[in-house]
Amino acid sequence: MHFTSESGSDGVSERRFVVDGVPGLLWQPDGSALGGRPLVLLGHGGGQDKSGPRERARRCAVRYGWAAVALDAPGHGERARTAQDERFATEIGELLAAGRPISAWVARHTAALAERAVPEWRAVLDALEGLAAGEGLGPVGYWGLSLGTAIGIPLAAVEPRVVAAVFGLAGHAALVEPAGRVAVPVEFVLQWDDELQLREAALALYGALGSREKSLHANPGGHLAVPDFELASAERFLARYLPRATG
Amino acid sequence: MHFTSESGSDGVSERRFVVDGVPGLLWQPDGSALGGRPLVLLGHGGGQDKSGPRERARRCAVRYGWAAVALDAPGHGERARTAQDERFATEIGELLAAGRPISAWVARHTAALAERAVPEWRAVLDALEGLAAGEGLGPVGYWGLSLGTAIGIPLAAVEPRVVAAVFGLAGHAALVEPAGRVAVPVEFVLQWDDELQLREAALALYGALGSREKSLHANPGGHLAVPDFELASAERFLARYLPRATG
Numbered sequence: 001m002h003f004t005s006e007s008g009s010d011g012v013s014e015r016r017f018v019v020d021g022v023p024g025l026l027w028q029p030d031g032s033a034l035g036g037r038p039l040v041l042l043g044h045g046g047g048q049d050k051s052g053p054r055e056r057a058r059r060c061a062v063r064y065g066w067a068a069v070a071l072d073a074p075g076h077g078e079r080a081r082t083a084q085d086e087r088f089a090t091e092i093g094e095l096l097a098a099g100r101p102i103s104a105w106v107a108r109h110t111a112a113l114a115e116r117a118v119p120e121w122r123a124v125l126d127a128l129e130g131l132a133a134g135e136g137l138g139p140v141g142y143w144g145l146s147l148g149t150a151i152g153i154p155l156a157a158v159e160p161r162v163v164a165a166v167f168g169l170a171g172h173a174a175l176v177e178p179a180g181r182v183a184v185p186v187e188f189v190l191q192w193d194d195e196l197q198l199r200e201a202a203l204a205l206y207g208a209l210g211s212r213e214k215s216l217h218a219n220p221g222g223h224l225a226v227p228d229f230e231l232a233s234a235e236r237f238l239a240r241y242l243p244r245a246t247g
Numbered sequence: 248m249h250f251t252s253e254s255g256s257d258g259v260s261e262r263r264f265v266v267d268g269v270p271g272l273l274w275q276p277d278g279s280a281l282g283g284r285p286l287v288l289l290g291h292g293g294g295q296d297k298s299g300p301r302e303r304a305r306r307c308a309v310r311y312g313w314a315a316v317a318l319d320a321p322g323h324g325e326r327a328r329t330a331q332d333e334r335f336a337t338e339i340g341e342l343l344a345a346g347r348p349i350s351a352w353v354a355r356h357t358a359a360l361a362e363r364a365v366p367e368w369r370a371v372l373d374a375l376e377g378l379a380a381g382e383g384l385g386p387v388g389y390w391g392l393s394l395g396t397a398i399g400i401p402l403a404a405v406e407p408r409v410v411a412a413v414f415g416l417a418g419h420a421a422l423v424e425p426a427g428r429v430a431v432p433v434e435f436v437l438q439w440d441d442e443l444q445l446r447e448a449a450l451a452l453y454g455a456l457g458s459r460e461k462s463l464h465a466n467p468g469g470h471l472a473v474p475d476f477e478l479a480s481a482e483r484f485l486a487r488y489l490p491r492a493t494g
Contacts, residue, residue: 192454192463203450206465207439213474216439218453218463227460229487233480240476 001127012061014054019127022120023078025050026128027057028067029245034128035135038242041121041162042070043144043152045169046110049077056143059235065245066141071124073147074116084112106196107172110150117151118158125161137161138245141238145169145189146196146223157181164241166234169194169223171201176208185213187237189230196223248374259308261301266374269367270325272297273375274304275314276492281375282382285489288368288409289317290391290399292416293357296324303390306482312492313388318371320394321363331359353443354419357397364398365405372408384408385492388485392416392436393443393470404428411488413481416441416470418448423455432460434484436477443470 005016008030015026028034040060042053050070057068072078075085088109095102129137142165144152149170156162157178165182168189188206192199206216215237219227252263255277262273275281287307289300297317304315319325322332335356342349376384389412391399396417403409404425412429415436435453439446453463462484466474 190463212467214467215474215476216437216463216465218465220459220461227462229462 001131010058010062012058014057019124020120021079022071022124023050024069024071024124025054025057026067026069027054027061029061029065032065032067032245033132033135034067034137035132036138037132037245038064038066038138039128039140040066040068040238040242041125041140041142041144041152041155042068043142043148044070044073044076045145046106046147047076049073051077053143056231059231060238063235064239064242066242069124069128071117071120073151074113074120088112103196103198107174110147110170110172111174113147114151114154118155121151121155122159125159139163139242141165141242142167143234143238145226150175153182154178156184164238166237168217169197169202169226171197171199171203171205173201175205179205179208180210182210184211185237185241186211186215187234188214188216189226189234190216190218191223191225192218192220194223248378257305257309259305261304264374266371267367268326269318269371270297271316271318271371272301272304273314273316274301274308276308276312279312279314279492280379280382281314281384282379283385284379284492285311285313285385286375286387287313287315287485287489288372288387288389288391288399288402289315290389290395291317291320291323292392293353293394294323296320298324300390303478306478307485310482311486311489313489316371316375318364318367320398321360321367335359350443350445354421357394357417357419358421360394361398361401365402368398368402369406372406386410386489388412388489389414390481390485392473397422400429401425403431411485413484415464416444416449416473418444418446418450418452420448422452426452426455427457429457431458432484432488433458433462434481435461435463436473436481437463437465438470438472439465439467441470 003015003017011030013030044052050072053070060066060068075081140161142152142162146169149167153175164185166187190202250262250264258277291299297319300317307313307315322328387408389399389409393416396414400422411432413434437449
């Protein structure tokens with residue numbers, strides 16, 4: 001794990017790192033140790049990058065003492081675009097220009113991204129575990145909506161270190177199968193008037209989650225109109241499984 | 248308004264009253280004034296009575312300083328059963344004995360109960376306003392699931408003193424029309440495997456609410472398996488509109 005820069009403000013340090021060519025950001029309370037500290041994996045939305053979840057990361061560090069990490073998803077942020085990424089970018093431009101629905105495109109594209117992103121997240125967890133040598137990592141939560149969920153569900157299906165997850169704004173059919181293998185508690189955010197996801201598909205994805213404890217939180221409005229109180233709710237949900245950390 | 252008994256423990260007084268022949272319970276912090284104090288109307292479930300919401304009422308008083316009131320719904324608790332109540336009781340016994348679905352019965356019965364209960368709640372609000380003379384009542388919330396929602400939605404549709412409501416575990420078609428006239432913020436509780444309500448009907452009722460702000464909270468399990476954390480969530484929701492009271 002290679003840290004390339006460090007900055008901090010308001011008592012939270014932010015460090016840029018690269019693992020196997022994937023750039024990420026790691027936040028934690030200034031001067032705190034990683035060992036034993038709860039960690040939140042923050043998945044960003046489509047078209048955003050690792051800095052998108054910065055405010056969520058800083059709130060987690062300030063209010064709960066947790067560490068948080070975000071990665072550039074494949075084809076996003078500083079990462080080179082593959083021929084596939086370029087093809088997807090061209091396609092969505094054409095669909096939008098033609099005023100045609102993009103949900104099938106979103107499903108196909110995000111499934112391809114998730115296949116690349118899941119091993120990247122696991123490699124970063126391994127690297128962070130190395131940094132926390134001896135004590136090891138504390139409990140790990142995952143929090144990502146939309147593209148963050150398209151990646152997070154297949155990740156939680158295979159990664160036993162994730163103990164709780166906030167998902168939502170997604171309902172691709174390709175996610176139903178891995179969702180059935182998710183067993184950890186989930187809070188699932190749904191926007192009732194989401195213009196990018198069919199409501200029925202999102203409800204079906206919530207229903208497909210294998211978790212014994214899973215809460216659906218739906219609110220009116222479009223994809224980008226998740227109310228602020230759902231951020232606080234997601235934090236409180238994670239805090240049921242990730243203890244407050246000090247020191 | 249006629250108070251017939253008073254008891255208290257842990258700093259919360261409980262007074263039994265009768266308004267126009269309807270018995271109820273009023274809770275408030277010991278020795279507190281009603282004037283200007285937020286008030287929560289607590290609707291009980293089918294087959295229960297005014298004492299069913301006692302724990303919720305006591306929590307509201309202890310944690311938030313709110314007053315709370317519950318009534319025996321028509322045909323429930325201490326109230327005489329009408330010929331209609333008796334007929335419904337006979338019918339549901341026959342349906343259950345025959346192993347037949349009771350959702351149509353629930354819809355018909357609760358609509359009839361609501362027609363009687365709404366003016367009773369309004370009369371009690373008038374009486375409490377009289378007690379709070381001068382200062383008047385503080386903001387009023389409503390919190391009732393199942394039968395409490397079958398009564399609460401038509402109440403909130405016509406009663407401007409209600410500023411926020413917790414509903415759920417209901418989805419009768421007869422509620423869709425009054426739901427469209429509800430304009431206040433709502434938290435709506437749904438049990439994904441509710442054996443008494445069709446999931447689709449409950450989702451449709453949430454969708455029909457006219458409120459600009461409305462949150463659906465769904466969890467796995469049957470009608471009686473609402474998780475404890477939804478109680479705390481409902482309190483936090485109401486606390487966004489009902490200020491904490493002291494004195």
